[in-house]
Amino acid sequence: KAGVTQTPRYLIKTRGQQVTLSCSPISGHRSVSWYQQTPGQGLQFLFEYFSETQRNKGNFPGRFSGRQFSNSRSEMNVSTLELGDSALYLCASSLGTTALYEQYFGPGTRLTVT
Amino acid sequence: AQSVTQLGSHVSVSEGALVLLRCNYSSSVPPYLFWYVQYPNQGLQLLLKYTSAATLVKGINGFEAEFKKSETSFHLTKPSAHMSDAAEYFCAVSLQGGGYNKLIFGAGTRLAVHP
Numbered sequence: 001k002a003g004v005t006q007t008p009r010y011l012i013k014t015r016g017q018q019v020t021l022s023c024s025p026i027s028g029h030r031s032v033s034w035y036q037q038t039p040g041q042g043l044q045f046l047f048e049y050f051s052e053t054q055r056n057k058g059n060f061p062g063r064f065s066g067r068q069f070s071n072s073r074s075e076m077n078v079s080t081l082e083l084g085d086s087a088l089y090l091c092a093s094s095l096g097t098t099a100l101y102e103q104y105f106g107p108g109t110r111l112t113v114t
Numbered sequence: 115a116q117s118v119t120q121l122g123s124h125v126s127v128s129e130g131a132l133v134l135l136r137c138n139y140s141s142s143v144p145p146y147l148f149w150y151v152q153y154p155n156q157g158l159q160l161l162l163k164y165t166s167a168a169t170l171v172k173g174i175n176g177f178e179a180e181f182k183k184s185e186t187s188f189h190l191t192k193p194s195a196h197m198s199d200a201a202e203y204f205c206a207v208s209l210q211g212g213g214y215n216k217l218i219f220g221a222g223t224r225l226a227v228h229p
Contacts, residue, residue, distance in 0.1 A: 004157070031215055033215050033216070033217075035217075042219060042220075042221045042222060043204065043206075043217075043219035043222075044219075045216045045217065045218070048214055048215050048216065055214050056214040056215075056216050058216070090157055090158065092157075092158075092215075094215055097214055097215055098214070098215070099146040099148075099163075099165075099208035099209070099215060099217070100146070100165055101215070102160055102163070103160070103215060103217070104160075105150075105157030105158040105159070106157050107155070107156055107157045108156075108157055
């Protein structure tokens with residue numbers, strides 16, 4: 001069974017630009033969550049989608065947004081990039097929307113903002 | 115509100131020695147608790163989870179953790195460290211029920227294993 005895939009794996013952007021990251025969940029998984037990982041703030045929850053609906057959102061500015069498609073694939077977008085947005089962005093998929101279901105993480109997209 | 119504190123950002127052990135990684139949680143309602151491992155340039159892998167069944171939880175790669183409500187702790191142990199255990203370990207908490215998958219992570223503990 002293929003795991004969670006994230007594209008691209010590495011990305012370099014300039015301040016002020018916008019970026020879109022993609023996540024393909026494990027087949028059959030309908031929940032996709034996104035996390036930001038930085039050395040200073042650690043792992044922080046961004047948002048979760050289930051059946052194309054955002055179910056929960058972390059404490060991030062409105063520049064961070066996401067969506068989920070009918071095939072459960074998800075994208076997250078960051079507009080007006082800031083240097084502090086440099087991070088590893090992790091996507092996780094699971095069968096359902098409670099923590100009883102194991103979340104499977106992808107390898108992440110490393111975003112560098114210059 | 116929920117939170118997780120991992121004591122010790124770096125832990126170093128000899129190969130074959132006991133591994134003990136400490137995690138304390140704060141939660142106003144019964145929590146689910148997790149330990150994840152992250153190898154360089156990889157995502158997170160679930161080692162084990164506590165979901166209010168047995169308080170002693172066994173996971174993959176010989177790891178186990180014990181939920182102690184009175185101490186609000188969920189420490190991770192392994193009797194004998196292996197070189198391949200060198201990685202970063204994260205403790206995480208989530209609400210029971212809740213209807214969502216939000217995980218709150220600790221700051222992580224980097225485990226070094228030396229010969």
